Amino acid sequence: MQIHELDTPCLxxxxxxxxxxxxxxxxxxxxxxxxxxxxxxxxxIPALAHRQLALGAVGITxxxxxxxxxxxxxxxxxxxxxxxxxxxxxxxxxxxxxRRTDLKVTVDNLIVGQGISDAAVAAGxxxxxxxxxxxxxxxxxxxxxxxxxxxxxxxxxxxxxRLRGMAVYPSGPANAEAIAQAVAGLQRAGLSTEIVSxxxxxxxxxxHTVPGITEHRAGTxxxxxxxxxxxxxxxxxxxxxxxxxxxxxxxxxxxAILDGGTKTFSSDRGLPMGIVVEHPAASIxxxxxxxxxxxxxxxxxxxxxxxxxxxxxxHVCGCLNMHDEIYxxxxxxxxxxxxxxxxxxxx
Amino acid sequence: MQIHELDTPCLxxxxxxxxxxxxxxxxxxxxxxxxxxxxxxxxxIPALAHRQLALGAVGITxxxxxxxxxxxxxxxxxxxxxxxxxxxxxxxxxxxxxRRTDLKVTVDNLIVGQGISDAAVAAGxxxxxxxxxxxxxxxxxxxxxxxxxxxxxxxxxxxxxRLRGMAVYPSGPANAEAIAQAVAGLQRAGLSTEIVSxxxxxxxxxxHTVPGITEHRAGTxxxxxxxxxxxxxxxxxxxxxxxxxxxxxxxxxxxAILDGGTKTFSSDRGLPMGIVVEHPAASIxxxxxxxxxxxxxxxxxxxxxxxxxxxxxxHVCGCLNMHDEIYxxxxxxxxxxxxxxxxxxxx
Numbered sequence: 001m002q003i004h005e006l007d008t009p010c011l012x013x014x015x016x017x018x019x020x021x022x023x024x025x026x027x028x029x030x031x032x033x034x035x036x037x038x039x040x041x042x043x044x045i046p047a048l049a050h051r052q053l054a055l056g057a058v059g060i061t062x063x064x065x066x067x068x069x070x071x072x073x074x075x076x077x078x079x080x081x082x083x084x085x086x087x088x089x090x091x092x093x094x095x096x097x098x099r100r101t102d103l104k105v106t107v108d109n110l111i112v113g114q115g116i117s118d119a120a121v122a123a124g125x126x127x128x129x130x131x132x133x134x135x136x137x138x139x140x141x142x143x144x145x146x147x148x149x150x151x152x153x154x155x156x157x158x159x160x161x162r163l164r165g166m167a168v169y170p171s172g173p174a175n176a177e178a179i180a181q182a183v184a185g186l187q188r189a190g191l192s193t194e195i196v197s198x199x200x201x202x203x204x205x206x207x208h209t210v211p212g213i214t215e216h217r218a219g220t221x222x223x224x225x226x227x228x229x230x231x232x233x234x235x236x237x238x239x240x241x242x243x244x245x246x247x248x249x250x251x252x253x254x255x256a257i258l259d260g261g262t263k264t265f266s267s268d269r270g271l272p273m274g275i276v277v278e279h280p281a282a283s284i285x286x287x288x289x290x291x292x293x294x295x296x297x298x299x300x301x302x303x304x305x306x307x308x309x310x311x312x313x314x315h316v317c318g319c320l321n322m323h324d325e326i327y328x329x330x331x332x333x334x335x336x337x338x339x340x341x342x343x344x345x346x347x
Numbered sequence: 348m349q350i351h352e353l354d355t356p357c358l359x360x361x362x363x364x365x366x367x368x369x370x371x372x373x374x375x376x377x378x379x380x381x382x383x384x385x386x387x388x389x390x391x392i393p394a395l396a397h398r399q400l401a402l403g404a405v406g407i408t409x410x411x412x413x414x415x416x417x418x419x420x421x422x423x424x425x426x427x428x429x430x431x432x433x434x435x436x437x438x439x440x441x442x443x444x445x446r447r448t449d450l451k452v453t454v455d456n457l458i459v460g461q462g463i464s465d466a467a468v469a470a471g472x473x474x475x476x477x478x479x480x481x482x483x484x485x486x487x488x489x490x491x492x493x494x495x496x497x498x499x500x501x502x503x504x505x506x507x508x509r510l511r512g513m514a515v516y517p518s519g520p521a522n523a524e525a526i527a528q529a530v531a532g533l534q535r536a537g538l539s540t541e542i543v544s545x546x547x548x549x550x551x552x553x554x555h556t557v558p559g560i561t562e563h564r565a566g567t568x569x570x571x572x573x574x575x576x577x578x579x580x581x582x583x584x585x586x587x588x589x590x591x592x593x594x595x596x597x598x599x600x601x602x603a604i605l606d607g608g609t610k611t612f613s614s615d616r617g618l619p620m621g622i623v624v625e626h627p628a629a630s631i632x633x634x635x636x637x638x639x640x641x642x643x644x645x646x647x648x649x650x651x652x653x654x655x656x657x658x659x660x661x662h663v664c665g666c667l668n669m670h671d672e673i674y675x676x677x678x679x680x681x682x683x684x685x686x687x688x689x690x691x692x693x694x
Contacts, residue, residue: 007436008434009694041637063636087355087653112595134598139604141598142598248431249488251481251487255485259431288486289388290430291486346637346670
């Protein structure tokens with residue numbers, strides 16, 4: 001089957017571009033003697049996680065228990081769950097996963113640590129944890145080095161936990177100094193720094209400049225997207241995923257309407273949405289759920305009804321989450337259909 | 348099972364509030380002798396479409412063939428597909444659906460009209476169509492009354508089509524005059540105005556002031572959301588769907604992190620996201636895929652780790668599309684779990 005036979009809107013994955021991204025990032029970590037632990041939240045596809053492992057990844061990263069369950073069911077063992085887990089239902093799932101995988105989980109406060117420890121003790125096991133340090137994004141994580149050290153000491157004392165090190169998101173030049181201080185502090189306190197896990201695609205290829213990092217997590221690098229082009233981490237040629245759309249309407253000379261909107265692209269990162277590959281001068285200036293409003297005033301020639309356009313999405317992780325499957329292509333030939341098996345795992 | 352036993356994040360639907368919304372809107376159209384054709388893109392759940400029909404709706408509206416297929420499989424017959432259908436794959440599905448339902452489809456240009464007509468002629472049948480007029484949103488639809496009349500005349504001449512009238516989105520006081528002119532023009536030309544279909548929740552309860560309208564489509568009215576509160580079409584008490592979340596982290600005194608982000612709420616309508624029911628003074632000022640950043644500086648008392656908060660989403664249609672199921676509750680008791688069967692039907 002060829003691309004021109006696929007109905008729209010749908011996701012197209014250029015397998016050659018993806019493979020180049022996969023190899024480029026893995027080679028960097030190999031060259032620097034660092035572990036690479038890709039985040040599967042971007043692709044959500046077991047076959048691609050296995051490809052990452054085959055190329056040399058030390059394990060994978062997930063963000064939700066549902067993602068860990070999907071990946072564990074395909075035989076993957078070394079998994080980092082980067083999320084505070086709390087509540088009886090989630091703790092039961094965590095313990096079950098801990099029995100059948102080599103699972104590590106991040107923790108950023110002692111309430112969550114106590115809950116996991118209690119569940120582990122009741123189950124007669126230990127759960128591996130990493131103390132989470134806050135990053136420049138001011139999201140989760142202990143917000144200062146002293147608070148991180150206090151958290152790590154508290155976790156180390158809990159009987160159901162095995163402290164394996166620390167983790168932070170994102171990591172890069174902006175917080176290299178703070179990470180180095182935290183690692184030194186953990187070592188002075190006699191705590192484990194076996195794993196010091198950094199994260200993020202934009203800072204990934206500077207990981208060797210962050211003292212103490214032992215491994216790195218990145219997700220978007222596999223596909224790249226408009227957001228990564230804007231940060232400078234990628235070029236348009238590095239973008240492996242496009243949304244194939246059709247011009248369904250041309251109400252005026254300057255406006256075309258694509259058959260994909262927020263339910264196809266997600267609304268992530270706002271407007272304008274994406275980069276139209278065949279018409280870089282066109283701009284998706286508005287979206288409803290099933291409509292992309294395309295300003296074609298700067299296009300010559302202008303797209304007409306029935307034309308099929310490929311669009312690089314703003315945020316490829318959010319975009320894949322809207323779809324049940326993706327078509328892997330080589331050139332114009334469709335080579336594989338993958339179900340996006342870990343899509344929509346909100347818990 | 349009670350709400351406090353449900354794991355988070357998840358969707359909670361207050362069945363009593365929904366029923367009040369359903370009855371209020373249906374009663375309005377009954378009182379004014381107008382047909383009501385709810386848009387199922389909001390709920391995507393066959394059981395709720397059947398509830399709308401049982402209360403007196405004349406039929407339903409869908410936006411994608413995949414939605415029509417899901418609904419037709421549950422026995423629903425009178426369906427309006429509000430989208431330009433083109434391409435061989437979609438035309439084949441349209442013809443198959445036309446054989447087993449009373450399907451009507453909107454068309455806004457003669458290229459699409461010709462394609463449907465050719466497919467219908469080849470199948471030995473006729474497809475019912477409505478000529479689509481553009482609305483104040485400048486999306487699809489003939490952008491002026493003369494262009495609408497020219498489109499309708501062209502469609503009426505195509506051998507595989509049966510022109511049943513016209514449709515517009517949105518409809519209300521802003522375009523009442525243009526709609527009246529279009530209806531008069533169709534009548535002067537001897538074309539059908541059997542169906543003149545208006546649309547949108549905000550203008551729904553003014554439909555009687557738009558001359559010529561025979562029926563109206565609305566989706567969001569069933570659940571309402573923050574966007575509808577902002578337009579004045581709803582109050583917070585009319586909002587039937589909330590996202591139940593848990594505070595997973597409290598890195599600082601002023602910041603809490605919820606266990607739901609853009610993969611739980613969608614990014615539709617940007618930031619701040621939603622209304623936190625228990626803490627109206629709190630603001631979700633930032634989101635990543637699995638994290639909601641909550642500013643709690645104005646809260647007294649402040650939410651703590653493990654607290655469960657309900658959030659009215661910005662855009663409930665987009666929010667439901669992120670989830671596989673929704674829990675219907677009466678008071679604190681969970682009464683039903685519905686699969687969101689038409690979720691993710693991008694084609």
